[in-house]
Amino acid sequence: MFDLRQIQVFLAVWKTRSFTKAAKEIHLTQPTVSGHIKALEDALGIQLFDRSGRKAVPTKAGEAFYPHARQIMRLFDKARRTMDTFCGGDSGELEVGGSNIPGQYILPLLIGRFKEGRPNCRIVLRIDDTSGIVSQVEHGELELGMVGGVVKRNTLHFEPCLEDRLLLVMPPGHRLAGKVDVSVEEILEEPFVAREVGSGSRMAAERALRDIGIEGFQGLNVVAEMGSTEAVRQAVKAGVGLAFISERAVKEDMEHGLLASATLEEMTLERSFYLVWHAKRSLSPLAEAFRDFVMEGEAVPPCNPPSGE
Amino acid sequence: MFDLRQIQVFLAVWKTRSFTKAAKEIHLTQPTVSGHIKALEDALGIQLFDRSGRKAVPTKAGEAFYPHARQIMRLFDKARRTMDTFCGGDSGELEVGGSNIPGQYILPLLIGRFKEGRPNCRIVLRIDDTSGIVSQVEHGELELGMVGGVVKRNTLHFEPCLEDRLLLVMPPGHRLAGKVDVSVEEILEEPFVAREVGSGSRMAAERALRDIGIEGFQGLNVVAEMGSTEAVRQAVKAGVGLAFISERAVKEDMEHGLLASATLEEMTLERSFYLVWHAKRSLSPLAEAFRDFVMEGEAVPPCNPPSGE
DNA sequence: TAAAAATACTCCATAGGTATTTTAT
DNA sequence: ATAAAATACCTATGGAGTATTTTTA
Numbered sequence: 001m002f003d004l005r006q007i008q009v010f011l012a013v014w015k016t017r018s019f020t021k022a023a024k025e026i027h028l029t030q031p032t033v034s035g036h037i038k039a040l041e042d043a044l045g046i047q048l049f050d051r052s053g054r055k056a057v058p059t060k061a062g063e064a065f066y067p068h069a070r071q072i073m074r075l076f077d078k079a080r081r082t083m084d085t086f087c088g089g090d091s092g093e094l095e096v097g098g099s100n101i102p103g104q105y106i107l108p109l110l111i112g113r114f115k116e117g118r119p120n121c122r123i124v125l126r127i128d129d130t131s132g133i134v135s136q137v138e139h140g141e142l143e144l145g146m147v148g149g150v151v152k153r154n155t156l157h158f159e160p161c162l163e164d165r166l167l168l169v170m171p172p173g174h175r176l177a178g179k180v181d182v183s184v185e186e187i188l189e190e191p192f193v194a195r196e197v198g199s200g201s202r203m204a205a206e207r208a209l210r211d212i213g214i215e216g217f218q219g220l221n222v223v224a225e226m227g228s229t230e231a232v233r234q235a236v237k238a239g240v241g242l243a244f245i246s247e248r249a250v251k252e253d254m255e256h257g258l259l260a261s262a263t264l265e266e267m268t269l270e271r272s273f274y275l276v277w278h279a280k281r282s283l284s285p286l287a288e289a290f291r292d293f294v295m296e297g298e299a300v301p302p303c304n305p306p307s308g309e
Numbered sequence: 310m311f312d313l314r315q316i317q318v319f320l321a322v323w324k325t326r327s328f329t330k331a332a333k334e335i336h337l338t339q340p341t342v343s344g345h346i347k348a349l350e351d352a353l354g355i356q357l358f359d360r361s362g363r364k365a366v367p368t369k370a371g372e373a374f375y376p377h378a379r380q381i382m383r384l385f386d387k388a389r390r391t392m393d394t395f396c397g398g399d400s401g402e403l404e405v406g407g408s409n410i411p412g413q414y415i416l417p418l419l420i421g422r423f424k425e426g427r428p429n430c431r432i433v434l435r436i437d438d439t440s441g442i443v444s445q446v447e448h449g450e451l452e453l454g455m456v457g458g459v460v461k462r463n464t465l466h467f468e469p470c471l472e473d474r475l476l477l478v479m480p481p482g483h484r485l486a487g488k489v490d491v492s493v494e495e496i497l498e499e500p501f502v503a504r505e506v507g508s509g510s511r512m513a514a515e516r517a518l519r520d521i522g523i524e525g526f527q528g529l530n531v532v533a534e535m536g537s538t539e540a541v542r543q544a545v546k547a548g549v550g551l552a553f554i555s556e557r558a559v560k561e562d563m564e565h566g567l568l569a570s571a572t573l574e575e576m577t578l579e580r581s582f583y584l585v586w587h588a589k590r591s592l593s594p595l596a597e598a599f600r601d602f603v604m605e606g607e608a609v610p611p612c613n614p615p616s617g618e
Numbered sequence: 619t620a621a622a623a624a625t626a627c628t629c630c631a632t633a634g635g636t637a638t639t640t641t642a643t
Numbered sequence: 644a645t646a647a648a649a650t651a652c653c654t655a656t657g658g659a660g661t662a663t664t665t666t667t668a
Binding site for chain 2 (some may be wrong): 003005061064082083112281286287
Binding site (some may be wrong): 619620621622623624625626627628629630631632633634635636637638639640641642643 | 644645646647648649650651652653654655656657658659660661662663664665666667668
């Protein structure tokens with residue numbers, strides 16, 4: 001089993017045409033060089049150099065071996081370089097997934113920030129519902145996911161990473177627009193637009209409603225159900241009804257006065273987003289860097305700075 | 310300095326997805342495989358496999374390393390195969406040289422015989438005068454040469470390999486044609502065609518003439534000097550005069566009755582051809598095979614079987 | 619005679635083994 | 644409970660050194 005050292009020694013002798021000079025060049029002693037060349041010649045079953053006089057002259061076989069030796073060296077270097085780029089966490093390819101809100105409103109921003117200063121990495125964002133993202137992470141198709149809820153699996157690790165808040169949103173001219181302590185009674189008769197059953201947003205809202213004694217959306221006047229956050233947003237703007245929407249999805253609309261919100265008394269609309277990764281598999285350095293970047297939390301500051309501060 | 314063994318182990322683990330199975334496949338023990346993978350991971354600075362449960366699963370880095378590992382393996386195999394072809398002496402390239410007679414009348418035949426059963430080798434024949442061939446062998450441009458004389462050089466090794474004989478040739482109708490014991494006097498008045506001064510054939514003939522008391526060609530009636538054996542042969546056939554020509558050059562003509570010969574009493578017209586090679590450089594296996602083939606002597610039997618037998 | 623490679627030897631790192639423990643299904 | 648990998652430990656090969664001899668220009 002001949003190894004790289006022999007190749008390296010061979011190339012040095014080739015270059016210097018001398019065992020002694022080759023030894024100096026690669027910081028070995030002359031007898032060691034002799035040994036390596038002999039070992040290589042034995043392994044190949046043929047003499048590579050004639051060491052008659054002052055010079056070590058390559059034989060025909062040595063000449064034939066030279067291009068191979070060069071190529072092997074180059075290939076090893078290339079392999080090492082390729083692996084080096086993996087170590088830094090600044091290059092390579094990373095596939096992350098996000099459920100609706102994270103996938104559409106949070107991750108694009110995070111990825112953009114992350115890639116500043118890391119131009120050599122490629123990040124693929126896949127958007128699916130929470131269960132889809134989770135199962136892809138479980139099967140190793142995605143290294144990281146960001147979702148709105150925790151799914152109990154002992155192969156997966158969930159870690160809360162960002163806080164989100166549902167807002168009660170309505171068109172700007174609505175009678176509740178801007179009110180701070182809307183009571184439960186005030187919304188009972190309002191028409192509502194909701195996300196479909198099973199979505200993370202729907203579940204988060206129902207949990208919050210149950211906290212204040214309402215039987216989820218069944219206790220509300222739901223006039224429409226929509227399959228995406230975007231659709232709900234458009235419906236509210238069109239005056240179809242009120243809705244609970246992630247603050248991150250309506251930030252822009254609020255700033256431009258295209259939507260208004262109100263605050264419900266005693267209702268906790270906070271929810272968390274979680275990073276998921278496979279507990280048993282190691283993350284690539286790039287994935288690790290991205291995870292740390294997200295966990296730092298400085299990239300995406302809370303959307304609505306706590307008004308009570 | 311990571312070596313081939315690690316690559317081999319990596320590929321086995323990759324293939325089997327298991328340290329234990331990989332160990333079986335390449336006839337090592339599982340701890341040894343563990344050790345190699347760990348060493349490789351340390352050398353590359355990154356983990357290559359996740360060994361969580363039953364299976365060893367490649368990490369992203371492992372996946373990135375795989376094609377390199379494959380290529381390195383392939384390259385080593387290719388190098389080894391290339392060198393193997395050198396060992397057998399049945400393939401590769403060989404450059405031999407021959408002075409006039411060997412180059413034109415002997416080596417082509419020898420090369421043809423040698424190549425029977427060795428279709429994978431390529432042999433280049435270069436023809437030059439003796440001194441040219443010798444200097445090319447001395448400088449390593451030719452591995453072997455066949456010449457008609459020995460040049461004293463301590464870097465060269467000469468070895469007689471074939472016997473040749475000069476024949477006194479003449480047109481078929483000549484008065485001396487076929488005579489067995491032509492006396493010296495009988496040729497003194499004959500017109501002669503000779504090779505140019507300095508050629509091996511000329512020297513061989515002059516030496517023989519001196520043996521019987523003639524001052525070389527100066528003692529003969531030389532009516533023409535020719536620069537090649539072929540030219541001399543044509544001249545004799547055209548009736549210009551008699552000549553001393555290598556038996557190997559006129560074999561065919563004699564057989565077809567296009568030329569005749571006579572035997573001179575007391576004149577030794579034997580000469581030797583020699584193989585030359587560099588004494589300090591090793592011959593390629595192919596060259597060695599060719600040298601042995603020629604030295605065996607069975608490929609080219611003596612041209613005129615000794616008539617006295 | 620001087621320069622280069624080969625040889626002889628010593629030392630130690632490590633590849634490879636066996637036996638055992640840890641871990642995860 | 645079982646299968647797989649890690650760990651601990653031992654041995655022997657061989658890589659690297661120093662000192663010396665052999666070879667050749």
